[in-house]
Amino acid sequence: MDVFLMSLPTILKTMVMGAVPILLASLGEVFSERAGLVNIGLEGVMAIGAFVGFAIGKMTGNLWLGLVVGMLAGIAVNLLYGFCTVTLCADQVVTGMAINILAPAIALFGYNLFVGSNPANATGDQMASLAIPGLANIPFVGNAFFNQTLMGYLAFVLVPLVWYFFKNFRFGLSFRSVGENPQAAETLGINVVRVKYLACVLCGALAAAGGAFLTLCYTPIYTDGIVMGRGFIALATVIFGRWSAVGVLGASLLFGFFDGLNVALQAQFQAAPVMFFKMIPYAFTIVALLFFGSKHAGPKANGKPYFREMR
Amino acid sequence: MAELLRMEGISKRFGSFYANQDVSLQVEEGEVHTLLGENGAGKSTLMNILIGLYQPTEGKVYMRGQEVEISSPGVAVAHGIGMVHQHFMLIDDMTGLENIILGDKRHKSARLQLAEDRKTVEEIQERYGLEIDLDEKVSDMSIGMQQRVEIMKVLFRGADLLILDEPTAVLTDLEVQGLFDIMRSLTAEGKSIIFISHKMREVMAISDRVTVLRRGRSIQTLRVADTTEQELADLMIGQKFQENTYQKVSAPGAPELTLKDVSWHPEVKHGGLKDVSLTLHKGEVLGVAGIDGNGQSALAQLVTGLISPDSGEVEGPDGSKIAVFSPQSFIDAGLGNIPEDRNKMGLVGGMSVAENLVLKQTASDRFSSGHGAWLKMGAINDFAEQMREQNDIRCTSVNQTASSLSGGNQQKVILARELESHPKLLLAVYPTRGLDIGATEFIHNQIIAQRDAGCAVLLISADFDEVLKLSDRITVLFEGQIMGTYTGANPPIKEISLAMAGK
Missing domain, CATH: 3.40.50.300 (P-loop containing nucleotide triphosphate hydrolases)
Incomplete structure (x- = not known):
C-alpha cells in the first residue's frame, strides 16, 4: 500500500498526460459519430497530426504554429474520408481503414525525408508546463492536474464547451439529429451533407491535435508509430463514454489511469517483461467494451451512408 | 375559395x-x-x-x-x-x-x-x-x-x-x-x-x-x-371494379395439421399460446380472427416450425406426431408461408427479384448443378420472367432489387415463390396489409385458388373483413386461447366480435 501511495503522484501525472491525446481524439469522434460517421481512421489522422506538428514545430521553432499546421493537415486527411463516405457514400469502415494505412505511411515518408540519417533531427522542443499557483501544490492531484501544458488545459476546457454545445445550442440539436435520423433532419431543412462535412473538419482537427500533443507535449523524441493504437482506444472511449463529452472525459481519464499504473508497475517490477505491463490499458479497453459495447446505444443512423433520393 | x-x-x-x-x-x-x-x-x-x-x-x-x-x-x-x-x-x-x-x-x-x-x-x-x-x-x-x-x-x-x-x-x-x-x-x-x-x-x-x-x-x-x-x-x-365473393366450402377434406392442447409460453398473455386445439383440413381456409397481439405471431411461428410447443402435440396428415420443429422440415413437408412482415421475413431486400423468387429452390436441379454449388442463371432468369408474367409483378427488370418494388409487388413476389411449389399447407399472415384493392384482390384470388386445389390454408389477419371474406371456418384467438370456432358461411358476426374482445 505504501508503495502504491508513493507512486500515486506519478500514476496521476501519467494519467492526466496520457488522457489528453485520447480525450482530444475522442471529442473529435463524438462530433463525427453524432453526425453518423464512424471514423475508425482516427489513428491515421493522429499520426499525421503528430508528424506535421513535430516537423513544423521543429522547423519554425514555433510549437503553436506546429499545432495549427498539424490540425490543418488532419483536416485535409479527414476531408478525404468525408468525400469518400459522404459524397461517394462509400463504406465507412473500409474508408477509415484506408486512412489508417495511408496517413501513417505519409507520416513515415515525411519522417524519412525530414530526419534522414541524422537522429538529432528526431528530437524536438516541448511546450512548457504552467503551474497554477496554489492549486499546483495540492497533494497528489496538484502536480497532475494543475501543472500542465497550456494545450493540456485547453483540451480539458473543451469538454464543458462541447457538452454545452450539444445540450443548449440550436445547432447542437440539429447536429445530433443528423446522426439519429438524417432523412428526418433533411425534411426539417437541415443540410445533412454540410453537417457531416463539418463533423469531418472538427474530427480531423481534434484528432490531429491529439496526435500533435504526443510530439509537442508528451515526448520530445519522434518515433515512427508514436500514436501506438491511441486512435483505436479513442474509438472505444467514445462508446464507453456514451457519446457524450463528459462521458468521454471520464473514459479517457480511466484509460490514462491504467497507462499510469503500467508505468508505475514497470518501475516497481523491473524483472517482469515490460510488454506485460504495457498491455494493461489495451486489455482494459477490451474488457470495457465487453460490458459497454452494446450496439443498441449511440446515434441510430451511426455508420450508415445517407442517400438523399433513396427509393 | x-x-x-x-x-x-x-x-x-x-x-x-x-x-x-x-x-x-x-x-x-x-x-x-x-x-x-x-x-x-x-x-x-x-x-x-x-x-x-x-x-x-x-x-x-x-x-x-x-x-x-x-x-x-x-x-x-x-x-x-x-x-x-x-x-x-x-x-x-x-x-x-x-x-x-x-x-x-x-x-x-x-x-x-x-x-x-x-x-x-x-x-x-x-x-x-x-x-x-x-x-x-x-x-x-x-x-x-x-x-x-x-x-x-x-x-x-x-x-x-x-x-x-x-x-x-x-x-x-x-x-x-x-x-x-x-x-x-x-x-x-x-x-x-x-x-x-x-x-x-x-x-x-x-x-x-x-x-x-x-x-x-x-x-x-x-x-x-x-x-x-x-x-x-x-x-x-382503371377498369370496372367488382369485388369478388367466394363460395364457401362446407365439406373439407382430410386433416392436414392438427394441434392438440398446444401451449407455448402460456404465462405471456399477449404473445403466448395456451391449450390451443385446432384442425386444419385439406381444401379449406381456416381464418384466425382476433386483435393483434393475442398470440397470432406465436401460432404462425409454430406452424412454420420456428418454435416448438412447450406442451401438447402437433400431428401431421397421417396422424403421426411431429417431433422435429425446424423450418426446413416443415418446408420439406410442403409448407408455403406468406409471413407477417414482407420486408423482414419474406424477402431479402438487397437481392434481385429473380434471386428472391428461387430462394427456396436453390438446391434443386432445375436452378443449380451440384445441389446449389453452381447456379444456373439462365434458368433462374427465364423462370423469373415467367413468374413476372403470370403474377403481374410490375418492375422494370427482374434484376432490380426487391426493396425497390412497391409493397403490392413485393407481396406478389412472395406469393409467386411460395405457390410455385404447390404447397400442401399455406400459412398467410396479414397477407394484404398496406396493399391497395387491385393487389388485394389478386392475392385473395390466389389464396382461394390454392384452397380449391386442395391446399389447407391457415389465414391469420387483423382485418376482420378479410377473414370473413375468405374463411370457410373462423376461429378466434384471445390472449393466446381459442375462444370459439364458427362457420364461415353466414357467420355469427356479433358473437365473433364478442369473442375477439374476450367475452
Whole structure:
C-alpha cells in the first residue's frame, strides 16, 4: 500500500498526460459519430497530426504554429474520408481503414525525408508546463492536474464547451439529429451533407491535435508509430463514454489511469517483461467494451451512408 | 375559395421509369383534398417533389398563383408546405418538444429558447386540440401521439398546406376519429390538407375533393359529393371494379395439421399460446380472427416450425406426431408461408427479384448443378420472367432489387415463390396489409385458388373483413386461447366480435 501511495503522484501525472491525446481524439469522434460517421481512421489522422506538428514545430521553432499546421493537415486527411463516405457514400469502415494505412505511411515518408540519417533531427522542443499557483501544490492531484501544458488545459476546457454545445445550442440539436435520423433532419431543412462535412473538419482537427500533443507535449523524441493504437482506444472511449463529452472525459481519464499504473508497475517490477505491463490499458479497453459495447446505444443512423433520393 | 397550390405537368423519371408523368393537382384553401391511387401510382413521388425531397424532371409548381421552385425541404417549409410522412420522421432519442423545434430558425440566438417555444407549441395545442406530452421521449410515445408530434412540427413552422401520407394506416379506429377531428379543426381555420389514402370509407368521410392517380398519371379530380365509392374504385384501378365473393366450402377434406392442447409460453398473455386445439383440413381456409397481439405471431411461428410447443402435440396428415420443429422440415413437408412482415421475413431486400423468387429452390436441379454449388442463371432468369408474367409483378427488370418494388409487388413476389411449389399447407399472415384493392384482390384470388386445389390454408389477419371474406371456418384467438370456432358461411358476426374482445 505504501508503495502504491508513493507512486500515486506519478500514476496521476501519467494519467492526466496520457488522457489528453485520447480525450482530444475522442471529442473529435463524438462530433463525427453524432453526425453518423464512424471514423475508425482516427489513428491515421493522429499520426499525421503528430508528424506535421513535430516537423513544423521543429522547423519554425514555433510549437503553436506546429499545432495549427498539424490540425490543418488532419483536416485535409479527414476531408478525404468525408468525400469518400459522404459524397461517394462509400463504406465507412473500409474508408477509415484506408486512412489508417495511408496517413501513417505519409507520416513515415515525411519522417524519412525530414530526419534522414541524422537522429538529432528526431528530437524536438516541448511546450512548457504552467503551474497554477496554489492549486499546483495540492497533494497528489496538484502536480497532475494543475501543472500542465497550456494545450493540456485547453483540451480539458473543451469538454464543458462541447457538452454545452450539444445540450443548449440550436445547432447542437440539429447536429445530433443528423446522426439519429438524417432523412428526418433533411425534411426539417437541415443540410445533412454540410453537417457531416463539418463533423469531418472538427474530427480531423481534434484528432490531429491529439496526435500533435504526443510530439509537442508528451515526448520530445519522434518515433515512427508514436500514436501506438491511441486512435483505436479513442474509438472505444467514445462508446464507453456514451457519446457524450463528459462521458468521454471520464473514459479517457480511466484509460490514462491504467497507462499510469503500467508505468508505475514497470518501475516497481523491473524483472517482469515490460510488454506485460504495457498491455494493461489495451486489455482494459477490451474488457470495457465487453460490458459497454452494446450496439443498441449511440446515434441510430451511426455508420450508415445517407442517400438523399433513396427509393 | 381561393387557390392555394397548383402543380402542372409534373414528371419525375428514375432511370427509364416514370414515377410521375404529366401530373396535375390543384388544391384550394381550407379543403381536404385526397390523393387516391394504388401502391406505386406515384402519390409518394408527387408529394416528395412538393416538399423538395425530389426534383421534378419536368413541370411547374405554383403557390397562391406565384411560380415557385422548391429546391430543398427548407424552401418548402418557407412556402408553408409541411408533410407528415407515413413512416414518421422523428428522432426517437429526443423529446416531443425537441422534435418539434428541431431545425427551426425563428430565433436569432444560437442557443435553444425552449421556454418560449414551449409556450408557442402549447398555444397551437390548445387551438387544434392536439394532445402531446412534450417532455416524453418519442420512443416511449404511442403511435397516435407520435403522429400528433408530426402534425405539430408542421404547424409550428406555420404550414398552410399539410400533407398527410396514409395517416390512418397505423392508427386504431378510435385514433382515426381523433385524427379526423383535428383535420376538421384545421380546415376550419383555413388550412388545407392533402390526404393520401386508399381506404375508400375514410376518403368519403373526410375529403372535399379527390384527385385520382393511376400508374403515375393524374386521371381525374372529382367532388366527393358528386361521386361514389364505386366510381372512385373504378377510376383508381382503371377498369370496372367488382369485388369478388367466394363460395364457401362446407365439406373439407382430410386433416392436414392438427394441434392438440398446444401451449407455448402460456404465462405471456399477449404473445403466448395456451391449450390451443385446432384442425386444419385439406381444401379449406381456416381464418384466425382476433386483435393483434393475442398470440397470432406465436401460432404462425409454430406452424412454420420456428418454435416448438412447450406442451401438447402437433400431428401431421397421417396422424403421426411431429417431433422435429425446424423450418426446413416443415418446408420439406410442403409448407408455403406468406409471413407477417414482407420486408423482414419474406424477402431479402438487397437481392434481385429473380434471386428472391428461387430462394427456396436453390438446391434443386432445375436452378443449380451440384445441389446449389453452381447456379444456373439462365434458368433462374427465364423462370423469373415467367413468374413476372403470370403474377403481374410490375418492375422494370427482374434484376432490380426487391426493396425497390412497391409493397403490392413485393407481396406478389412472395406469393409467386411460395405457390410455385404447390404447397400442401399455406400459412398467410396479414397477407394484404398496406396493399391497395387491385393487389388485394389478386392475392385473395390466389389464396382461394390454392384452397380449391386442395391446399389447407391457415389465414391469420387483423382485418376482420378479410377473414370473413375468405374463411370457410373462423376461429378466434384471445390472449393466446381459442375462444370459439364458427362457420364461415353466414357467420355469427356479433358473437365473433364478442369473442375477439374476450367475452
